[in-house]
Amino acid sequence: MRLAYAGGARKGNTGMATLFGGGLLFDGETGPHAGLGVLVDRGRILRVAPLSSFDGMDVSRVDTGGATLMPGLIDCHVHLCSSSDPGFFATILATPRERASLQVLQSARQSLRGGVTSLRDLGGFEFTEMPVRDAFREGRELGPTLVCAGKSITMTGGHAHLLSIEIDGAAAAVSAVRQNIKMGADVIKLIATGGVATAGLDPLAAHLTREELTAAVAEARRLGRRSAAHAQGAAGILNALEAGIDSIEHGFQITDELAAMMVARGTVLVPTLSAIARTLANAEGRMPPHLLEKSLRFRDMQRESFRRFLAAGGRIAMGTDAGTPFNFHGCNAQELREMTALGMSPAGALQAATSAAADLLGLADRGRIREGCAADLLLVEGDPCEDIAAVADTAHHRGVWKDGFDVHALLGRAGRTPAAPRFLAGEAPF
Numbered sequence: 062m063r064l065a066y067a068g069g070a071r072k073g074n075t076g077m078a079t080l081f082g083g084g085l086l087f088d089g090e091t092g093p094h095a096g097l098g099v100l101v102d103r104g105r106i107l108r109v110a111p112l113s114s115f116d117g118m119d120v121s122r123v124d125t126g127g128a129t130l131m132p133g134l135i136d137c138h139v140h141l142c143s144s145s146d147p148g149f150f151a152t153i154l155a156t157p158r159e160r161a162s163l164q165v166l167q168s169a170r171q172s173l174r175g176g177v178t179s180l181r182d183l184g185g186f187e188f189t190e191m192p193v194r195d196a197f198r199e200g201r202e203l204g205p206t207l208v209c210a211g212k213s214i215t216m217t218g219g220h221a222h223l224l225s226i227e228i229d230g231a232a233a234a235v236s237a238v239r240q241n242i243k244m245g246a247d248v249i250k251l252i253a254t255g256g257v258a259t260a261g262l263d264p265l266a267a268h269l270t271r272e273e274l275t276a277a278v279a280e281a282r283r284l285g286r287r288s289a290a291h292a293q294g295a296a297g298i299l300n301a302l303e304a305g306i307d308s309i310e311h312g313f314q315i316t317d318e319l320a321a322m323m324v325a326r327g328t329v330l331v332p333t334l335s336a337i338a339r340t341l342a343n344a345e346g347r348m349p350p351h352l353l354e355k356s357l358r359f360r361d362m363q364r365e366s367f368r369r370f371l372a373a374g375g376r377i378a379m380g381t382d383a384g385t386p387f388n389f390h391g392c393n394a395q396e397l398r399e400m401t402a403l404g405m406s407p408a409g410a411l412q413a414a415t416s417a418a419a420d421l422l423g424l425a426d427r428g429r430i431r432e433g434c435a436a437d438l439l440l441v442e443g444d445p446c447e448d449i450a451a452v453a454d455t456a457h458h459r460g461v462w463k464d465g466f467d468v469h470a471l472l473g474r475a476g477r478t479p480a481a482p483r484f485l486a487g488e489a490p491f
């Protein structure tokens with residue numbers, strides 16, 4: 062990662078080391094810890110040690126008194142090409158490519174303002190997210206770390222087929238994986254079942270076959286990529302697990318047997334509880350009827366599935382499905398409230414949104430406040446291990462740093478975006 066942004070040194074990373082201290086620390090795995098200082102230099106965490114050990118050092122200081130310093134949030138499931146409107150498939154398809162890349166940029170930066178310093182895009186539009194990812198990665202623009210899947214891979218006529226590569230057979234699955242990687246995919250997204258957002262399809266029906274999934278996962282792995290499966294019903298979840306998938310997305314129907322399999326294999330669940338929650342919270346009038354009907358039908362099933370997996374000791378990483386209706390980029394932190402409402406401890410939810418998410422995404426130097434890690438930081442009022450609202454509600458965010466850059470100073474806080482779509486006028490929660 063280059064640290065010299067175009068235009069030279071910017072506020073927040075001027076060359077002088079910065080010491081964070083005075084308040085609490087959640088390090089991505091455990092907390093709250095008191096009495097520690099975190100020294101950041103040139104975008105990296107240089108030292109974590111008792112605050113008193115830094116006495117007399119000539120550094121700039123950020124007083125974290127009354128607040129908790131934690132790693133920036135990591136969202137493992139978003140769609141940056143979408144502006145989160147109710148008819149998002151049609152809206153995306155009608156978008157010129159140039160405008161689509163701009164939407165990706167805006168979505169990503171809005172997320173960053175909302176405390177999310179890394180995101181995994183699990184299904185884009187015509188690879189328009191790739192140049193934005195690269196601009197962030199190379200330090201040409203300030204933005205979150207992006208891990209991108211390119212296009213989802215689905216069966217002909219399967220869930221999300223309007224934006225995906227449609228395949229039939231194992232050979233076509235291999236080809237689709239290669240096409241995505243050719244276009245720059247970091248991870249492979251496979252559609253193992255029907256879905257909520259595609260009209261006429263049953264979320265509990267298996268879509269890609271076990272043979273297709275197995276071929277795709279193996280080819281992805283051979284080429285150094287992990288795989289994620291959109292998998293809601295039990296039959297598709299089983300197919301994805303047997304294929305060796307790294308994460309199950311949504312997971313509406315994780316039975317005791319499937320939970321045990323996932324625990325034994327270390328497969329991660331990315332719950333995306335916000336998707337159904339935001340759809341149902343904005344139900345009046347404008348939502349496509351099939352979306353509303355299926356959200357109502359599967360809400361309780363998904364909640365039970367989450368609780369079952371949690372009780373079984375399964376690994377969970379935070380993901381929101383931001384980009385689905387009214388599930389806005391920048392409000393990703395709301396997912397933490399959804400997870401704790403279903404019985405996850407606040408510290409467990411914080412871990413799911415930091416270190417566990419970094420592990421799933423293969424971001425070895427992010428998601429933890431540890432010497433040598435990137436200075437991706439979030440400072441929140443109070444103690445989120447006591448009250449998750451300190452993180453889940455962006456009004457309590459005191460600051461966000463990306464590779465040591467002060468995001469609120471450079472990009473502003475999460476707020477009403479000037480490019481808010483017309484249909485949202487007066488309604489966006491920012």
Ligand SMILES: [Zn+2]
Nearest residue numbers: 138140183382
């Ligand atoms: Zn999704």
